[in-house]
Amino acid sequence: MHPGAQRYLAERLTTARVRPDGVEVREWRQQALAGFGAALEALQAAGTVDADEAHDWNNRMFEALGLEPVDPLPTGTSGARFVPIDGGAPPPPRPVAPVARFLELLPVRDADRPVPFGGRLQILGIERYDWQVAVAWRLAPRPDDERRYADELRVHERDTEGLSEHDRRMLRHRFLRGISGPPGRALALSDDVGTDYRSAGGGSGGGGDELTGRARFVPGIPPEATLLTVHWEDLAFAVPLDGRGGRADA
Numbered sequence: 001m002h003p004g005a006q007r008y009l010a011e012r013l014t015t016a017r018v019r020p021d022g023v024e025v026r027e028w029r030q031q032a033l034a035g036f037g038a039a040l041e042a043l044q045a046a047g048t049v050d051a052d053e054a055h056d057w058n059n060r061m062f063e064a065l066g067l068e069p070v071d072p073l074p075t076g077t078s079g080a081r082f083v084p085i086d087g088g089a090p091p092p093p094r095p096v097a098p099v100a101r102f103l104e105l106l107p108v109r110d111a112d113r114p115v116p117f118g119g120r121l122q123i124l125g126i127e128r129y130d131w132q133v134a135v136a137w138r139l140a141p142r143p144d145d146e147r148r149y150a151d152e153l154r155v156h157e158r159d160t161e162g163l164s165e166h167d168r169r170m171l172r173h174r175f176l177r178g179i180s181g182p183p184g185r186a187l188a189l190s191d192d193v194g195t196d197y198r199s200a201g202g203g204s205g206g207g208g209d210e211l212t213g214r215a216r217f218v219p220g221i222p223p224e225a226t227l228l229t230v231h232w233e234d235l236a237f238a239v240p241l242d243g244r245g246g247r248a249d250a
Contacts, residue, residue, distance in 0.1 A: 009040075013061060014178065016061060016065060103129060104128045106128055111123045113237075115235065120140060126239055131219055133220055142209050188231040190231065193225045200216040200217055200218045201216050
């Protein structure tokens, strides 16, 4: 295969493997398949991709989008086939509310824990507001994504085999950045009264082997709750509450 064509197709797969936030599964798959199919047709017309290669790369796109690969069309037939691509739903709209009123900063005991693949997580504190709650966190050191996504990287390396080392490093870095997703996405909250906490955004930053961030959730912690739990994948940080719903002078 022509190196330029392979590089282009590998880049499209790298982008397609990570669904953008707020985009439902069906829309994501429709857009990726439509653009990729058109690209393969153009490359075939230019003579840089043959029919067998086009079928192979088309199945690679199916796999990248979480779909089952398909068998080639029988010899002598042409045209399109129906592939079901449904699934997923758009996230609920974020509530519009006035500026939250700060109530108290809740400390977290036993806040420094190891996480898989060589990292450590610290929950720095819980910011309690009237209608929302925020979690400040820190990863230091950061988990080793090369180990965490070793299986996915092996598939990605197959797609870029034969390209220059510069192109392969660039695509590998982009792929790792995309598949790991926004830092802090593993955070979730629960309490002892069954409150349904929903993500309301956040952010993170850092460099080297340290990353810090802040994640917001709605609604606020109800006054009757006596225990808040911060979840990060398999970790759980218990935060006792006084049941007052904030400071006595709030």
